[in-house]
Amino acid sequence: MELVCPAGSLPALKAAVDNGASAVYVGFKDETNARHFSGLNFKEAKVQSALSYARSKGVKLFVAVNTYSQPDGWAKWQKAVDIASDVGVDALIAADMGVLDYATQKHPDLNLHLSVQGSGTNSESLSFYKNNFNIKRAVLPRVLSLKQVAQVAKKSPVDLEVFAFGSLCIMAEGRCYLSSYLTDQSPNTCGACSPASFVRWQETDAGLESRLNDVLIDRYGEGEKAGYPTLCKGRFDIDGEISNVLEEPTSLNTIGLLPELDAIGIKAVKIEGRQRSPVYVEQVVKVWRQAIDEYQRSPDGFNVRPQWTKALAKVSEGAQTTLGAYSRSWQ
Amino acid sequence: MKVSLGPILFFWPKQKVFDFYEQMLQTSVDTIYLGETVCSKRRELSTAEWLELASHLAESGKEVVVSSLALLMAESELSTLRSICEKAPVKVEANDISAVQILSEKGLPFVCGPSTNIYNARTLKLMQKQGAVRWVMPVELSGHCLQTILQQAEEMGFADKIETEVFSYGHLPLAFSARCFTARYLDLPKDNCKFSCIDYPEGILVKSQEQQKLFNLNGVQTQSSDIYNLLAQKAEMQAMGVDMLRISPVEEDTAQIIERFNAVDQSKQNMIPLSDEFCNGYWYAKPGMDTVSEFDAI
Numbered sequence: 001m002e003l004v005c006p007a008g009s010l011p012a013l014k015a016a017v018d019n020g021a022s023a024v025y026v027g028f029k030d031e032t033n034a035r036h037f038s039g040l041n042f043k044e045a046k047v048q049s050a051l052s053y054a055r056s057k058g059v060k061l062f063v064a065v066n067t068y069s070q071p072d073g074w075a076k077w078q079k080a081v082d083i084a085s086d087v088g089v090d091a092l093i094a095a096d097m098g099v100l101d102y103a104t105q106k107h108p109d110l111n112l113h114l115s116v117q118g119s120g121t122n123s124e125s126l127s128f129y130k131n132n133f134n135i136k137r138a139v140l141p142r143v144l145s146l147k148q149v150a151q152v153a154k155k156s157p158v159d160l161e162v163f164a165f166g167s168l169c170i171m172a173e174g175r176c177y178l179s180s181y182l183t184d185q186s187p188n189t190c191g192a193c194s195p196a197s198f199v200r201w202q203e204t205d206a207g208l209e210s211r212l213n214d215v216l217i218d219r220y221g222e223g224e225k226a227g228y229p230t231l232c233k234g235r236f237d238i239d240g241e242i243s244n245v246l247e248e249p250t251s252l253n254t255i256g257l258l259p260e261l262d263a264i265g266i267k268a269v270k271i272e273g274r275q276r277s278p279v280y281v282e283q284v285v286k287v288w289r290q291a292i293d294e295y296q297r298s299p300d301g302f303n304v305r306p307q308w309t310k311a312l313a314k315v316s317e318g319a320q321t322t323l324g325a326y327s328r329s330w331q
Numbered sequence: 332m333k334v335s336l337g338p339i340l341f342f343w344p345k346q347k348v349f350d351f352y353e354q355m356l357q358t359s360v361d362t363i364y365l366g367e368t369v370c371s372k373r374r375e376l377s378t379a380e381w382l383e384l385a386s387h388l389a390e391s392g393k394e395v396v397v398s399s400l401a402l403l404m405a406e407s408e409l410s411t412l413r414s415i416c417e418k419a420p421v422k423v424e425a426n427d428i429s430a431v432q433i434l435s436e437k438g439l440p441f442v443c444g445p446s447t448n449i450y451n452a453r454t455l456k457l458m459q460k461q462g463a464v465r466w467v468m469p470v471e472l473s474g475h476c477l478q479t480i481l482q483q484a485e486e487m488g489f490a491d492k493i494e495t496e497v498f499s500y501g502h503l504p505l506a507f508s509a510r511c512f513t514a515r516y517l518d519l520p521k522d523n524c525k526f527s528c529i530d531y532p533e534g535i536l537v538k539s540q541e542q543q544k545l546f547n548l549n550g551v552q553t554q555s556s557d558i559y560n561l562l563a564q565k566a567e568m569q570a571m572g573v574d575m576l577r578i579s580p581v582e583e584d585t586a587q588i589i590e591r592f593n594a595v596d597q598s599k600q601n602m603i604p605l606s607d608e609f610c611n612g613y614w615y616a617k618p619g620m621d622t623v624s625e626f627d628a629i
Contacts, residue, residue, distance in 0.1 A: 068448060068450035068451070069450060069451050069453075070450055070451060070472070070476050071451050071452060071476055071479035071480050071483055072475075072476070072479060074451060074453070095448075096448070096450060096451070096454065097448075097449075097453075097454040097457055097458075098450070098451045098452075098453030098454040098457070101453055101454070101457055102453065119427070119428070119448070120428070121402065121403060121404050121427075122403045122404065122408070122409055122427075122429050123409070124403075124409055124412075124428075124429035124430075124432045124433055125403075125427060125428040125429040125432060127432055128428045128429070128431055128432035128435075129428070131432075132457070143402070143404060143508065143509035144404055144509065145404075145509075148404050148405055151405065151406050170508055170510060171506040171507060171508045171553070172402050172506070172507045172508060172509070174448060175401070175402065175446055175506060175507045176505070176506040176507075177469075177470065177471040177503075177505045177506065177619065178505050178506050178546075178553065180471045180613070180618065180619055181471075181503070181505050181555055181613075181618065181619035181620055182545075182618055182619075182620060183618050184612070184616065184617050184618045184619075186471055188448070188450070188469075188471070189450075189471060189472075213618060215539055215543060215545065216539040216540050216541045216543070217539075218540075219540055234539075235540065236537045236538060236539060236540070236545065236546075237537070237538040237539065237540055237542065238516055238535060238536070238537055238538075238548075239536075242540060245512065245515075245516065245537050245546075245548070246508075246510075246512060246553070247510075325509045325510075328521075328522065329520060330510070331509045331510050331511070331521045
């Protein structure tokens with residue numbers, strides 16, 4: 001099973017490669033990828049160095065051009081695909097059908113993966129992407145239960161990759177405009193969700209307040225741990241009751257599902273977090289490498305080690321983890 | 332320009348659905364989309380009953396289109412979709428690429444709904460070649476984007492082969508999830524949701540802790556709490572070449588809204604006031620929740 005790891009910088013990429021990644025995925029320094037954050041990502045020359053480093057250790061490099069191209073910016077997306085192909089990356093991860101079509105026509109030998117942003121949640125949809133763009137792999141959105149993943153895997157015409165660890169999107173990826181409703185930027189259009197430039201923190205008599213484009217996302221009492229104001233994780237009011245209406249701040253952790261995912265035929269597990277630090281990458285990749293190796297050595301005797309859980313909890317959002325949609329009760 | 336009625340996004344009792352459409356037949360609406368697009372567990376009307384209703388409404392001479400589910404996660408949902416594509420007496424609206432796959436394989440013409448993620452002319456052309464005869468722009472795109480896409484379609488030589496429809500009135504469909512937020516609010520497990528969204532015929536209002544209206548929960552769908560309203564942009568859309576304006580059903584006044592959209596005197600566009608409950612930011616490439624008056628926009 002392939003371990004696909006995130007890198008938002010060269011140090012993070014080295015951390016991933018050195019700690020056991022099978023493949024590392026990166027994006028360019030613009031809105032063509034779904035982690036378009038300031039100070040993050042790779043320029044063309046850096047992608048070349050990233051590729052050389054990864055290759056020297058036998059690790060693959062994937063490039064994500066996985067946002068949706070709007071008409072004024074088409075040249076940017078086209079260029080991103082051309083660079084990825086010219087550099088010779090192992091796979092291009094894309095969502096937009098226009099981008100996939102361009103890649104298929106212009107670079108027929110480029111290995112294409114359907115991004116999670118492509119919302120391919122079922123076998124018919126994956127067949128469309130396979131038939132029209134000859135994708136080799138699809139990353140499944142984090143909305144499916146384990147049983148549903150198994151159903152898709154059974155009929156999927158392409159290899160499947162699933163999210164294993166990291167921030168949890170509560171909404172079907174590629175189908176969420178909450179961020180642009182409040183800020184004008186969304187993952188689909190700009191590669192940003194609840195962008196930092198719209199975030200404001202304020203100490204008030206009522207507590208510490210986090211705002212997104214002036215909208216109050218959360219208010220923290222004394223001693224409460226404050227988190228980044230990703231808007232779906234805010235505390236809102238329904239009929240006078242304040243709660244995490246959509247989702248609590250929490251991380252996905254599926255390490256205990258490794259045997260099931262393997263049995264279903266999942267070919268790759270993905271770690272989320274190109275926006276996270278090299279230390280995060282190092283810790284998470286190290287644990288997952290150990291877990292996959294142990295599982296492969298002794299599939300029947302696989303047990304989640306307490307030290308793995310502890311190490312992963314330390315780097316989790318909200319310091320708690322969940323099986324997310326894989327467990328039906330979460331839905 | 333024609334006016335269409337989008338599918339009912341909420342879960343209404345069967346009789347209410349029938350009564351609603353009988354009422355719609357009396358309006359000047361040109362096209363009626365119907366069917367379950369949000370949650371496969373909503374079965375006040377079976378698939379067969381939706382298709383029968385489609386046949387019945389089509390007898391009136393209005394165009395009728397069967398809308399299909401947006402988020403398909405289970406085999407059973409794919410089976411229903413296949414059956415709709417096979418048996419629909421009228422065109423089908425694809426709201427997921429799975430529907431595009433099935434319909435294009437059958438060589439049937441279809442409509443690409445607002446969640447099929449058509450963000451550029453290249454994608455639009457691809458859909459047209461697959462059999463799409465109309466598309467609905469993603470709600471988060473601006474008027475400027477639309478204009479550019481349509482110009483490019485013209486340059487690419489396929490603009491006359493596909494119609495353009497714009498979501499022009501209603502709670503904006505903003506997100507789909509595996510999780511049912513209505514069940515979560517009521518502390519019910521999704522598998523035993525008791526179909527409780529039927530008790531919220533226009534969703535559940537979510538406000539910030541400062542009482543700012545934000546979202547509208549509709550089962551697995553999250554909508555804007557404000558009503559998106561592009562009535563004042565009608566002339567602009569007409570000039571761009573938009574063919575159809577979509578009105579999303581609400582409990583009361585849908586008929587009246589249709590008549591306003593159909594009858595509005597274009598010389599008086601700018602005189603239509605926007606209330607606080609309306610938003611139109613997306614059209615101006617601003618946050619969707621914003622309200623830009625015609626005057627501000629110039």
